[in-house]
Amino acid sequence: MPSFATEQPVETEVSTAPVRAAFDSPERAAIYEEHSQQIYYLALRFLGDPTQAEDATHDVFLKAFRKLSDFKGQSTLRTWLYRITINHCQNLRQTWYGRNVHTTDDDTLWERTAGAAQSPLRVLETKELGERIQSALNALPEEYRLLLLLVADEKLSYEEVGSLTGQTSDAVRGKLHRARKSFAAIFNQQD
Amino acid sequence: MNRQHQKLTRKEQEEQQTASHQQSGQHQTALEFKTPEEALRHDREQTSVPTAVVERLNRSAGDLPKPRRSWWRFWEQE
Secondary structure, eight states: OOOOOOOOOOOOOOOHHHHHHHOSOHHHHHHHHHHHHHHHHHHHHHHOOHHHHHHHHHHHHHHHHHTGGGOOSSSOHHHHHHHHHHHHHHHHIIIIIHHHOOOOOHHHHHHHHTTSOOSOEEESOHHHHHHHHHHHHHHSOHHHHHHHHHHTSTTOOHHHHHHHHTSOHHHHHHHHHHHHHHHHHHHHHTO | OHHHHHHHHHHHHHHHHHHHHHHHHHHHHOEEESSHHHHHHHHHHHOOOOHHHHHHHHHHHTTSOOOSOOHHHHHHHO
């Protein structure tokens, strides 16, 4: 089992007015308002650490603001931001997590969890949900974790998920099936 | 005797009702998701971006030149 932290972020009330007021540029404020929750959530659940996710969100948007003139519109802005986020988070994981965390390989995980994935996912309280999701994601191979997190964004097509993860949309569909089953089995084993 | 029996019965009914309310209360807070994506979406909606990110970002981006064009905004709205 991996030894990721399962610390949960502190929930804070955020309204959009302070966001707009905080930025000098309305364009930057609009980008941040539209995409920050998805970017932060991807970083949070991919890295499993609220502090690192906060830093990553800051770094990703700063990088995006710097390179905004390079954005050619060949993908959606959301996809472009996801690409920056994935690269950033993977670099972080390679430098720190790679030395400290050992994840279970796919086959071992599959053997251990197959057959326990048919039930719906149940939790008693919303508070518990985040912890259980993080634990289940931490136990998955990185590729599955990323696929699930990207597919959870309704705005992304399978083609876009494939483009972000360097594979075809058919490959995404195939791997997603296994990722869903593995996630559900691990999630339900936590009861 | 008979009245005592009625009292007991009423008490039992009240206990059953209380237990039933407690159970239904649990059901109200219980969450069920058919797919991992559903659970992740719900979790994402419950997760707020820390306000400190905006403040840090604005400080860090303060030195950057402001975007000259906002064509991407129109493109995004298509």
